[in-house]
Every structure is written in structure tokens, then in C-alpha cells.
Amino acid sequence: MTAGRRSALVVANDTYDDQRLSRLRAPATDAEQLARVLRNAEIGGFEVEVSLNEPEHVARRKVSRFFDDRGPDDLLLLHLSCHGVKDEDGRLYFATPDTEIDHLDATSLPADYVNRQMTRSRSRRIVLFLDCCYSGAFARGMMNRGDERMDIMERFDGRGRIVLTASSAMEYSFEGDQLAGQGKPSVFTSALVEGLATGEADRDRDGFVSVDELYDFAFDRVRTATPSQTPGKWVFDVQGDFYIARSNRPPEPVDLLADLRGAISSPFTNVRLGAVEELAALLDDADSARAAAARMALDDMAEHDKQSVVRGSAERARRPAEAPPEPTPAAPEQPTVVPPLPDTSTPAAEAAVAREPEHSPRPV
Structure with missing residues (x-):
């Protein structure tokens, strides 16, 4: 005033x-x-x-x-x-x-x-x-x-x-x-x-x-x-x-996507595909409210558009904005156990040699 x-x-x-x-x-x-x-x-x-x-x-x-x-x-x-x-x-x-x-x-x-x-x-x-x-x-x-x-x-x-x-x-x-x-x-x-x-x-x-x-x-x-x-x-x-x-009357809600509404609801498939591209570009908009509105519009097109090509395009467009799944933590590596070589100097080894069967001499 x-x-x-x-x-x-x-x-x-x-x-x-x-x-x-x-x-x-x-x-x-x-x-x-x-x-x-x-x-x-x-x-x-x-x-x-x-x-x-x-x-x-x-x-x-x-x-x-x-x-x-x-x-x-x-x-x-x-x-x-x-x-x-x-x-x-x-x-x-x-x-x-x-x-x-x-x-x-x-x-x-x-x-x-x-x-x-x-x-x-x-x-x-x-x-x-x-x-x-x-x-x-x-x-x-x-x-x-x-x-x-x-x-x-x-x-x-x-x-x-x-x-x-x-x-x-x-x-x-x-x-x-x-x-x-x-x-x-x-x-x-x-x-x-x-x-x-x-x-x-x-x-x-x-x-x-x-x-x-x-x-x-x-x-x-x-x-x-x-x-x-x-x-x-x-x-x-x-x-x-x-x-x-x-005035204490609440303000009229602002349609953050007013300039795209016509394209989103267009009867022409190519026009709606173009709207998908524009909405995808808005997912990283500096205005968080506008970005959220774009995400909601893409969600709606991905689920309800009458053409599968548009639904698929909207589905792909909204994926980059989704948080990637948390990676499954890898199991800790177990150390490889190598069995020790037999110690031939042990009495057991000598006993094994001693038990080797003797061959009888062949007759001449």
C-alpha cells in the first residue's frame, strides 16, 4: 500500500x-x-x-x-x-x-x-x-x-x-x-x-x-x-x-506448470512426448516446488497416458531423479589357507619309508 x-x-x-x-x-x-x-x-x-x-x-x-x-x-x-x-x-x-x-x-x-x-x-x-x-x-x-x-x-x-x-x-x-x-x-x-x-x-x-x-x-x-x-x-x-x-483470503494456488499444461494434455502423441522432455529438464530446476511439480506430472503420465510410448518415455525420464538403490555390502574376504608341505624329516616320514615293502629278489 x-x-x-x-x-x-x-x-x-x-x-x-x-x-x-x-x-x-x-x-x-x-x-x-x-x-x-x-x-x-x-x-x-x-x-x-x-x-x-x-x-x-x-x-x-x-x-x-x-x-x-x-x-x-x-x-x-x-x-x-x-x-x-x-x-x-x-x-x-x-x-x-x-x-x-x-x-x-x-x-x-x-x-x-x-x-x-x-x-x-x-x-x-x-x-x-x-x-x-x-x-x-x-x-x-x-x-x-x-x-x-x-x-x-x-x-x-x-x-x-x-x-x-x-x-x-x-x-x-x-x-x-x-x-x-x-x-x-x-x-x-x-x-x-x-x-x-x-x-x-x-x-x-x-x-x-x-x-x-x-x-x-x-x-x-x-x-x-x-x-x-x-x-x-x-x-x-x-x-x-x-x-x-x-485481505486474509488465502492466495490462489499458482500453477507452476501452466505453460506446459496444454502440451501435457495434447491429443497429439508427439506433443506429449515433447512435454515429457521439458518436464525431465525441470527435474533439476532451482525452484524446488517447480521441480516437484514436474516430477508429479511425469509420474501421472507414466501411469495414465493412453499411449504406451509416452508412458515409457515418462518412465525413463523420471528415473534419473530417483535415488539409486543402496549397494549391497560385499561379504568380507576370507583368507586363503594353504596346507603346509609335509616335513620329511619327521620320524613319521622315516617310519613311512621304513614301512615301504621290500621286494624279494627274483630268482635267477
Whole structure:
């Protein structure tokens, strides 16, 4: 991850004095769960501040201070979970507990105000999560009136910014009509929490969760749960990836023989024979894991290939890598025993000579 401070401000409001603003059931639970996963040193590693059901003037000051005195490489994440209210001119406001519908500009947090604080900040790495009604209108409010194009360079002065919204400009991010019992997290924020906490948002399994990956994960979860709700993503002059969290999801196993798989399973015998030669050459590879994978592939071909010529070739190829059998120790040599020559000077020898039969003289 890029060096720099990692700071998050979670603003959630679910209680309102104006009876025309119905009570929301999710924001308090959302704030607690999202703050917990962002603050976790092994996941988000953010410095997190939570503003829960605080009046407009307090929330406004916290937003201003949050974006002030920052460096270009600081990663700033602002999460707003509350009612989004539009006035007759289409301007968007984020409702606070003391918001009055008849005096939105004076008693709520204007989206234009939030946008100005982000624009003035020196940070070029800003992420905004909006879980509220009309959240998509925030990004559309950044456009030139009557122009569907984003005038990025003129409006944002090259500063990187990503906005994720629970719904598009023409949709509501709704909570349902069941307000009894414990608060239930919204589909959008609970999807963000799930993706970060489990690491499932790390779709490429590189050990990190980028904003793009987190959005894709949340999009799929929201669309599955509420097909009428479409999360949005707006990117403004971003260089590289913004990584929100580390992932505890195990990395995807690496196929060490990926470049040979086609040849190993080829329908052509000669191609598979060529694969045998390549695998044999890898048995002495400096990478012990790759060498072991080559040995396993040769073993499989020697036992299961449909052509005997390939099986035989694989069998011969894997033999050099096998340890030679231990030699059988030779039996110790026995000394040769030479019998001694008879000693003719002994009395026994003389007796043998004496016993030699005498020949009688032949008659004449």
C-alpha cells in the first residue's frame, strides 16, 4: 500500500426531530460494523472517527477538520449513512437529527459543502461512500449543468477521488418498513463490511482489496438482494489503485506448470512426448516446488497416458531423479589357507619309508 496516513470518518444518522423524516433502522449498526473493520489493524488499518446522530453544526465541523491539513498521499475515507433529501432545485442535502425539511440549506449538511471540502484538501486519494437516498445525485451534482460529461480537470484540479453510492441518481436506497426490534444493516453497507471482513472482495487474491474490487463485490451483493437497487461508482482522475484493506483470503494456488499444461494434455502423441522432455529438464530446476511439480506430472503420465510410448518415455525420464538403490555390502574376504608341505624329516616320514615293502629278489 502507498505510504501515508489512513483516516476514516463515519457519519451515521438514524434519528430525526422532523417527523417528516422517517426513522432509519440501519445507520447506527452500519457505523459500528464499518468502523470496526476499518479500524482493524490486520484489515483496514485506519484511524477512525465516528459521528453518530450529531447535530448539523457538529457534523459540518467534523467534515471540515477531516479534510484539513492532509498530505497528497493520505488516504481519506468518508462514509455517510443517513437520509438524502433533494430540494426543489435538485440540490442534495444529507440530513442530520436537527434537519428541518423547510430549511435544508441552513439545517443539514449540503452535498456541495462536502464536495468543497474534498476539493480543497491536499489529499489526492479520497474515497466517499454514500449510503442514502438519492446518493447517486451527489456525483451528478459534480457535472456542469446541462452537460452529461465530467469536466474533471477544470473542477477537480487533478486530485484523485472515488465515490461509491448505494443507488443511482433516480433510485432510493431503502431500508424497508420494518422498524421494530434491533437495527438491521443496509444491504449496501453490510456488503462493504462483508467484503472487507472476510476478504472475499479481494477477487484477484493479491492480498489487498482495492476500491474497484470492493465496489464489484458490493454491486453483486446488492443486485442479488434488491434487483431494483443499482449501486454506482464515480471515478475522478485517479492514478493507480486505491487499496482499502488487506485481505486474509488465502492466495490462489499458482500453477507452476501452466505453460506446459496444454502440451501435457495434447491429443497429439508427439506433443506429449515433447512435454515429457521439458518436464525431465525441470527435474533439476532451482525452484524446488517447480521441480516437484514436474516430477508429479511425469509420474501421472507414466501411469495414465493412453499411449504406451509416452508412458515409457515418462518412465525413463523420471528415473534419473530417483535415488539409486543402496549397494549391497560385499561379504568380507576370507583368507586363503594353504596346507603346509609335509616335513620329511619327521620320524613319521622315516617310519613311512621304513614301512615301504621290500621286494624279494627274483630268482635267477
